[in-house]
Amino acid sequence: MTATSLVIGSSHKDSRTLLDKIKGTAAFSHIWKENDVHRAISSVRKRPVDIIFYGVTDPAGETYDWMHRLYGDQEGCDVPVFLFARAGDEEEKIRGLEAGACDFLSFDTSPKELAARIRTHLGKKQQLTLLRRAKEDLEKQATTDGLTGLFNRRFFQRTLEAEIARSTRLNQSFSLLLADVDHFKQINDLFGHLAGDAALKMIAGAIEGSIRLSDTACRFGGEEFALIMPGTHGENAFRVAERLRRKIARLQIPELPEHPLTVSIGIRPVPAGDISDATRVLAEADEALYRAKRHGRNRTEVHDPLQPEEEDWPSPLVLPATQRV
Known part of the structure; x- marks a missing residue:
């Protein structure tokens, strides 16, 4: 499978831990890392990714406003986000999921389970991408002359x-x-x-x-x-x-x-x-x-x-x- 992931950690330790876990799944051909979440989300517009992994250092103080920015952009609206935390109660998980995350996991999640979840969400993202392209093709066909390529x-x-x-x-x-x-x-x-x-x-x-x-x-x-x-x-x-x-x-x-x-x-x-x-x-x-x-x-x-x-x-x-x- 050819896929690209973005690993974001609010600390160098979180980034390193996440990076090692993601590499252990062997699910991605390309992985890039960024510590500043806002700079990372801005770069998604120029450097598309298939999944984003984010390490939450302080779940209680997290606002998740960056996810609203991500899903408000055409380039990022279909990208699954995995949140990771060392501790956190059920309410914190619900808050992260309601903000748009596809999953909220522990740093202790096993590589085998993480790989299975990744495969599931990559499959869903691929289906969304195909549906979006089909819709764009239909819209183009409805407004474009087939012979010349000009508008109809x-x-x-x-x-x-x-x-x-x-x-x-x-x-x-x-x-x-x-x-x-x-x-x-x-x-x-x-x-x-x-x-x-x-x-x-x-x-x-x-x-x-x-x-x-x-x-x-x-x-x-x-x-x-x-x-x-x-x-x-x-x-x-x-x-x-x-x-x-x-x-x-x-x-x-x-x-x-x-x-x-x-x-x-x-x-x-x-x-x-x-x-x-x-x-x-x-x-x-x-x-x-x-x-x-x-x-x-x-x-x-x-x-x-x-x-x-x-x-x-x-x-x-x-x-x-x-x-x-």
Whole structure:
């Protein structure tokens, strides 16, 4: 079994005694020791452990506040804690267990019994770890596009609504950018769907490599991508879009030899004080995207509330992204 333990003693003698007992169980491949409990708990964030052993010198004066810190951190919330004391009545044991310890033992506990208890709690911790990872994987799958690794449309919708609420509350601007791959149907027809998938992955990588931590990039659907940019408005949003458009046009995709890959982009700036809802913001970004398609593709258009809608072009959000060629 490969496991790591942390031994904490409030005195050098306690640490030495505990260390010898833990080594005697042969349950751990790595053991590290610390005398200061608060420094030790802080280090768990950077140096994960499977079990913590703590020697209690004065049970009556112990507050166990450090266990509240440990279990309040994501890194330590599943770590079992064994408390050891030379003497102590039942009330002290109950107090330690109620603070979060998984066991309260005597320094005289035999190595055989201690090893059995360790195996039990290591098994439980492993099960908790597997369950937590499974939950995280499910949450990731629910919000992530399987092909590109970007967030999916469900996450985009939730984030857009949250960003509108945030910008209204803080009176700050943001911009929504929609990008659609030009003539994507031709790519699939000429080179196959695997080549089309490779192109989408490359574009997603270009987007991820061009945004800030505060931005949210999503695969909106088919060959269309969405980017929510907090604190970005007007000319700045246009510059970001143009930089991204040129970057995508320079991509070298082995599956598309000598075939140009370009995107059309529509931007809906949302200035501070704008009271538009998510549906309207998305529709107007889509209008700008259609205008970019209409005016020759491989270009960026910004939504202009004063510009009339072009009647001979389909109304926004009528066609799915896969039909935009």
